[in-house]
Amino acid sequence: MKINRREFNRGLIGTAGALALGPFKDQAHLRVNGARIIQNLNALAEFGKNPQGGVSRVAYSEADRQGREYVMGLMRTAKLDASIDAAGNILGRRAGSGANLPPQLFGSHIDTVPEGGNYDGVVGSLGSIEVAQTLSENNIKTRHPLEVIIFQNEEGGLIGSRAIDGELTEKELDLVSRSGKTIREGIKFIGGDPTRLAGVKRKRGDIAAYLELHIEQGGTLEAEKIQIGIVEGIVGINWWDVTIEGFANHAGTTPMNRRQDALLAAARFIEAVNRIVTSMEGRQVGTVGRIQALPGAPNVIPGKVVLSLELRDLDEAKIKLLYEKIYVEALQIARASQTKFAFVEINVNVPAPTDRGIRRLIAEAANELGLTTRLMPSGAGHDAQDMARIAPVGMIFVPSVAGISHSPREFSRPGDIANGANVLLHTLLKLDQLDLS
Amino acid sequence: MKINRREFNRGLIGTAGALALGPFKDQAHLRVNGARIIQNLNALAEFGKNPQGGVSRVAYSEADRQGREYVMGLMRTAKLDASIDAAGNILGRRAGSGANLPPQLFGSHIDTVPEGGNYDGVVGSLGSIEVAQTLSENNIKTRHPLEVIIFQNEEGGLIGSRAIDGELTEKELDLVSRSGKTIREGIKFIGGDPTRLAGVKRKRGDIAAYLELHIEQGGTLEAEKIQIGIVEGIVGINWWDVTIEGFANHAGTTPMNRRQDALLAAARFIEAVNRIVTSMEGRQVGTVGRIQALPGAPNVIPGKVVLSLELRDLDEAKIKLLYEKIYVEALQIARASQTKFAFVEINVNVPAPTDRGIRRLIAEAANELGLTTRLMPSGAGHDAQDMARIAPVGMIFVPSVAGISHSPREFSRPGDIANGANVLLHTLLKLDQLDLS
Numbered sequence: 001m002k003i004n005r006r007e008f009n010r011g012l013i014g015t016a017g018a019l020a021l022g023p024f025k026d027q028a029h030l031r032v033n034g035a036r037i038i039q040n041l042n043a044l045a046e047f048g049k050n051p052q053g054g055v056s057r058v059a060y061s062e063a064d065r066q067g068r069e070y071v072m073g074l075m076r077t078a079k080l081d082a083s084i085d086a087a088g089n090i091l092g093r094r095a096g097s098g099a100n101l102p103p104q105l106f107g108s109h110i111d112t113v114p115e116g117g118n119y120d121g122v123v124g125s126l127g128s129i130e131v132a133q134t135l136s137e138n139n140i141k142t143r144h145p146l147e148v149i150i151f152q153n154e155e156g157g158l159i160g161s162r163a164i165d166g167e168l169t170e171k172e173l174d175l176v177s178r179s180g181k182t183i184r185e186g187i188k189f190i191g192g193d194p195t196r197l198a199g200v201k202r203k204r205g206d207i208a209a210y211l212e213l214h215i216e217q218g219g220t221l222e223a224e225k226i227q228i229g230i231v232e233g234i235v236g237i238n239w240w241d242v243t244i245e246g247f248a249n250h251a252g253t254t255p256m257n258r259r260q261d262a263l264l265a266a267a268r269f270i271e272a273v274n275r276i277v278t279s280m281e282g283r284q285v286g287t288v289g290r291i292q293a294l295p296g297a298p299n300v301i302p303g304k305v306v307l308s309l310e311l312r313d314l315d316e317a318k319i320k321l322l323y324e325k326i327y328v329e330a331l332q333i334a335r336a337s338q339t340k341f342a343f344v345e346i347n348v349n350v351p352a353p354t355d356r357g358i359r360r361l362i363a364e365a366a367n368e369l370g371l372t373t374r375l376m377p378s379g380a381g382h383d384a385q386d387m388a389r390i391a392p393v394g395m396i397f398v399p400s401v402a403g404i405s406h407s408p409r410e411f412s413r414p415g416d417i418a419n420g421a422n423v424l425l426h427t428l429l430k431l432d433q434l435d436l437s
Numbered sequence: 438m439k440i441n442r443r444e445f446n447r448g449l450i451g452t453a454g455a456l457a458l459g460p461f462k463d464q465a466h467l468r469v470n471g472a473r474i475i476q477n478l479n480a481l482a483e484f485g486k487n488p489q490g491g492v493s494r495v496a497y498s499e500a501d502r503q504g505r506e507y508v509m510g511l512m513r514t515a516k517l518d519a520s521i522d523a524a525g526n527i528l529g530r531r532a533g534s535g536a537n538l539p540p541q542l543f544g545s546h547i548d549t550v551p552e553g554g555n556y557d558g559v560v561g562s563l564g565s566i567e568v569a570q571t572l573s574e575n576n577i578k579t580r581h582p583l584e585v586i587i588f589q590n591e592e593g594g595l596i597g598s599r600a601i602d603g604e605l606t607e608k609e610l611d612l613v614s615r616s617g618k619t620i621r622e623g624i625k626f627i628g629g630d631p632t633r634l635a636g637v638k639r640k641r642g643d644i645a646a647y648l649e650l651h652i653e654q655g656g657t658l659e660a661e662k663i664q665i666g667i668v669e670g671i672v673g674i675n676w677w678d679v680t681i682e683g684f685a686n687h688a689g690t691t692p693m694n695r696r697q698d699a700l701l702a703a704a705r706f707i708e709a710v711n712r713i714v715t716s717m718e719g720r721q722v723g724t725v726g727r728i729q730a731l732p733g734a735p736n737v738i739p740g741k742v743v744l745s746l747e748l749r750d751l752d753e754a755k756i757k758l759l760y761e762k763i764y765v766e767a768l769q770i771a772r773a774s775q776t777k778f779a780f781v782e783i784n785v786n787v788p789a790p791t792d793r794g795i796r797r798l799i800a801e802a803a804n805e806l807g808l809t810t811r812l813m814p815s816g817a818g819h820d821a822q823d824m825a826r827i828a829p830v831g832m833i834f835v836p837s838v839a840g841i842s843h844s845p846r847e848f849s850r851p852g853d854i855a856n857g858a859n860v861l862l863h864t865l866l867k868l869d870q871l872d873l874s
Contacts, residue, residue: 216690217687217689217690218687218689218690218691218692218695219691219692219695220692220695223695235689237689237736239735239736249840249841250654250655250816250817250840250842250843251722251724251726251747251749251816252654252655252672252674252722252749252815252816252817252818253653253654253655253815253816253817253837253840253842254655254656254722254816254840255655255656255657255720255722256711256714256715256722256723257715258655258656258657258660258840261711261724263707263725263726263728264707264708264711264725266704266707267703267704267705267706267707267708267725268704268708269704270700270701270703270704271701271704271705271708274693274698274701277693278693278694283692285688285689285691285692285693286693287688287698287735287736287737287738288700288701288704288739289688289700289730289733289734289735289736289737289738289739290730290733290734290735291700291728291730291733293726293727293728296726296727296728297726297727298676298724298726298727298745298747298783299674299676299724299726299747300724300726301724301726302725302726308735310688310735310736312688312689346735378689378690379687379688379689379690379691380687380689380690381689400690403686403690403691403695404686405686405687405690406687406737407685
């Protein structure tokens with residue numbers, strides 16, 4: 001079915017059009033094997049398993065390499081043509097029936113944070129392989145070629161996806177990753193070739209769409225008893241280091257009204273960040289996660305504090321507005337406490353909206369499966385944010401129990417995982433029917 | 438002159454009595470040699486001098502030992518009989534004319550904090566030796582024996598004075614001091630004998646009075662342009678460690694209203710401590726000087742914070758009241774932020790009031806010298822607080838420029854130092870006329 005790409009991407013195609021994109025009758029009842037996903041998930045959890053629970057499968061570690069070998073085996077079982085690209089990403093290819101159509105990509109990552117869980121990235125990775133296996137077992141050939149992609153080192157800075165959209169710099173390759181290896185060494189270690197990174201770059205038009213299934217990592221879906229989150233976009237993240245200069249002095253001999261207490265100013269700042277961020281409508285978040293007070297003795301008034309300020313929202317303008325309000329309040333706090341504030345911007349990730357047309361297809365697929373949905377931002381970064389620079393993307397969230405992630409206590413229920421994989425499957429089939437032109 | 442000790446100590450002796458305690462006519466114009474104090478102070482500053490400025494003459498270091506030898510030489514020049522007691526304190530004795538009168542003690546310390554100044558302790562030590570030399574040069578024999586005492590390791594926990602009032606424990610002798618030596622080793626190093634500490638203990642009645650001249654270490658005298666501070670007492674210090682337990686979670690995926698942010702709770706607590714301490718009349722101080730937030734990453738909501746709370750006041754009951762107010766507010770903060778607060782008492786120093794009769798004599802001496810005075814607490818700890826357990830004590834403060842102490846920038850003006858030594862001299866002479874019975 002040929003439809004206008006621009007109108008689709010903007011979500012402008014109406015209900016009639018959407019209905020026309022329903023599954024072929026013989027595909028409507030297609031379901032993944034949820035039990036098999038869980039079985040594979042438990043098997044993968046052995047690689048980097050911590051004695052105290054949870055998984056440490058840091059990118060470029062031996063556990064990572066073994067986990068990747070296991071995943072490539074699963075791909076072959078699913079009749080995918082498994083290979084490793086020069087950046088170290090794992091690709092599982094499946095031919096399409098259409099002529100000259102670009103591939104549809106879907107996948108996630110299997111590396112974890114130190115002392116993490118086995119759901120973040122893994123659910124989407126194994127869910128994607130399961131979708132491919134389901135298609136294979138049901139002898140369904142899609143029009144577009146399919147590529148299941150397992151991005152390398154997501155947790156260490158979206159390294160694999162940033163190689164594909166060309167954002168990864170030569171300089172970054174020499175940074176030391178959590179494994180102790182430089183990224184360059186790590187890429188070699190997992191079977192890539194850092195001298196041939198140019199070959200993995202893809203440009204707009206090379207990829208029909210990118211879909212990613214992922215755990216929510218927050219507690220919204222569970223709290224609201226909703227089964228599927230349709231991601232509106234990956235939030236922008238701005239991180240500043242804030243230095244507050246007061247004057248270190250004797251805690252016994254300096255009267256309260258003669259103090260220039262940098263920690264008191266910091267306390268007022270932290271409270272202000274929370275108040276300003278929560279005083280506006282919306283799902284923006286603001287966090288002070290790190291703080292250091294110097295000299296740091298019980299009997300010395302802190303003369304200097306360094307803290308981090310992180311703001312996230314889907315809307316760059318809102319982040320800017322929040323920052324301006326916080327900055328103005330910091331000046332007032334500085335004046336009142338005779339301290340000085342200095343802000344240094346450390347990192348900026350711009351927001352990455354998902355494709356509105358794909359969001360609509362995800363909603364339809366979930367609806368046809370009888371699943372409840374809600375639109376929501378992704379507060380965490382994902383490989384999808386870099387894929388959004390070169391292709392329309394869609395992201396499907398499943399509930400995280402208690403909203404816990406990056407922890408051995410990370411958990412998503414098997415039923416929710418199967419639901420997510422089924423929504424991925426049917427969104428893929430709907431997308432496959434489109435010729436976006 | 439025989440007066441009632443109890444009435445004197447309570448400051449109950451009226452103006453008539455006070456006038457009667459004025460100096461003998463031939464002593465009224467007695468003055469110390471201020472230039473000599475500064476000359477000696479500069480000479481002593483060579484021991485442990487830092488290339489970048491200031492002095493590191495940590496107790497039991499080689500610099501400390503050399504500085505002590507220098508000071509014993511000054512004592513001999515002042516016709517004092519210099520010796521080292523078993524605890525390592527330096528004593529400079531001078532006989533009195535009265536029969537069976539207990540000695541009057543006066544002095545301070547010459548050890549410094551690392552990267553400290555050359556005024557904290559030193560002004561009182563050299564000022565006391567100068568007082569003795571002035572008496573000697575003017576052939577004045579006091580009725581009471583005099584003992585100039587240079588307490589060892591004041592900065593490392595009032596070790597020398599706590600040996601004298603019997604508070605120093607056997608267990609403490611094995612603690613490692615800043616010099617790297619244990620206190621036991623340190624005492625040997627400076628010429629004491631840690632096996633004979635029992636011999637240095639003194640009980641109430643053994644000492645007529647203890648006087649200490651010291652720099653203020655705060656900025657009150659300078660700000661108010663007052664020349665002499667009459668110390669009302671050394672404040673009590675209560676130190677708690679406060680642990681705040683929240684829940685560490687992803688800063689991107691956890692909405693603001695589902696956070697249990699231990700650092701936000703800590704910020705509200707720090708603000709509350711300041712508000713409560715400053716909302717009451719008086720010179721009490723409250724300080725949060727140390728803070729640690731865990732895990733301490735910009736993108737993780739802090740799950741745990743440990744911070745120090747220190748309260749100081751002359752009145753133990755006020756410290757207790759402040760703590761109760763702070764504790765109640767902490768419970769409210771905990772409830773509002775879904776965190777838990779736990780308080781652990783780490784250290785308590787009870788307040789040590791000075792003797793009211795001696796305060797009055799200091800005021801008279803200063804007045805006769807044409808110097809302005811004010812009553813004030815000592816916010817910092819001093820050897821005088823332990824001497825107060827066994828004897829009536831008086832403390833004389835001179836201004837610290839900009840209120841800076843424990844810093845190479847520590848400074849007191851030569852004129853102020855001479856004033857302080859003159860007040861010490863005349864207070865001593867007034868006290869010497871009394872037979873407290």
